[in-house]
Amino acid sequence: MENKLFVYNTLSRQKELFEPINAPHVGMYVCGPTVYGDAHLGHARPAITFDLVFRYLRHLGYKVRYVRNITDVGHLENDADEGEDKIAKKARLEQLEPMEVVQYFTDRYHAAMDKLNILKPSIEPRASGHIIEQIAMVKTILKEGMGYESMGSVYFDVEKYNRTNNYGILSGRKIEDLLSNTRELEGQDEKRNSFDFALWKKAQPEHIMRWPSDWSDGFPGWHLECSAMSARYLGEQFDIHGGGMDLLFPHHESEIAQSMVANHKSPARYWMHNNMITINGQKMGKSLGNFIQLDEFFAGEHAALEKAYSPMTVRFFILQAHYRSPLDFSNEALQASEKGFQRLLKSIATIEKLVPSGTSTADIAGLQSKCFEAMNDDLNSPILIAHLFDAARIINSTFDKKESLTDSDIMLLRNMMHTFVFDILGLLPEKDPQAGNLVISNLMNIILELRRNARTNKDWATSDRLRDALAQAGVSIKDTKDGASWELE
């Protein structure tokens, strides 16, 4: 843990030295998905961003407890569906039990995350499994006088809270500005102010996800689950709270307010927010209808996709941008990432073929230091990747005898590449599943043997005919110094 890791803290709006409350232990909470639909590219970003944080902290030697929730209750659909839960709505449409929908999309989410090689969080709590904790928190907030009951629902009194605290500490918003932005929404007459948020919501008769409470049969408010579950598993104050930038306000702002009242502590020391993925410059989002599901990427089945993009291509694409910058989707950019990633992987394989020299013409240790510097500077994965491409150039040049490396430098380089590419960036070489097929492999050996004979006899017509026919069949042949190799298209 000699590395000095700096992270950008949204609270202070600057990079700060990361110092855990109880080193070597680190507590990290990240807002997970609402499981009422398949994961799209936008979901991949926070998952990958905080997977990178998780992996890097572990690499630095920290013992990290990573909590990422599953939201399966509590989100209102929209103005038109006042009081109707997203999960419940989907369930009614599909004639399924709400929990059946939750289970289905949770499993699908996990499968997509597995493909992206995202490590599982230490704990993945569900909101519906923590109703008791949430009700207890509502009671505490009421006892503290910062909440009020109205027609069976309970609301947080933002204005009162703001007299002694700062509602806006995270987002930079001022309550006066919020006041002037009052919009007339249905059901707001229950609230004292438009910006008050629900702690407990009374369920309408048709609402099937409901739990009993002192105030009504209902369900917990939008922001409560994260406050209740983070406190339960990480304590009242923990190290890192993460999520998408779109959650900054009001979700995270309200989380802070709730925790300040219930626990008299600001819940997290470092707030980290990943930026959005855009498509044609606009946020990719469910409500905008412009999202592309992850499985559609992997299968290439979407009108906006020119081809399929493998999970590792998507992962590399996301890591090539800094997590706090917006990232614009395009086929051109994806294909650039795909090729670049393959080049990086090939260079790692080439390390094994390097022949050691007595001296080194490249500074491998220095390059390794630069890689750590990049990561320590707020997880700057694009800079790290640029350094890794420098390493790739050194590897290839050494292989071409234009540079030289000592035995120990080669070992260092191998270790460095494996550590950063596989362990920290979480990238994996993707093996063609068919390539391992023994029958195909044997057939290819027979065909290439025939072609090799033809070539020995300078029978170019036969040689080229085999190559063209194989290309038609979806197998590409590459002639190298060491003979021909093949791969499936």
Added chain:
RNA sequence: GGUUUCGUGGCCGAGUGGUUAGGCAGCGGUCUGCAAAACCGUCUACAGCGGUUCGAAUCCGCUCGAAACCUCCA
């Protein structure tokens, strides 16, 4: 309208008061029977207008343009 952020070369995307980002594409070369692939080398830039400075793409101001949030959202 308010809050926050951003505008970099053909595309994507880092950086930041004086020193190469990187990837993809393009171009040149090596290799090759040819081709492909691979590898090496290499060009194009900091929205516009002012200001501060010895020096600004980098700091300040204005203009234009874009985005996120302000309502569920990763």
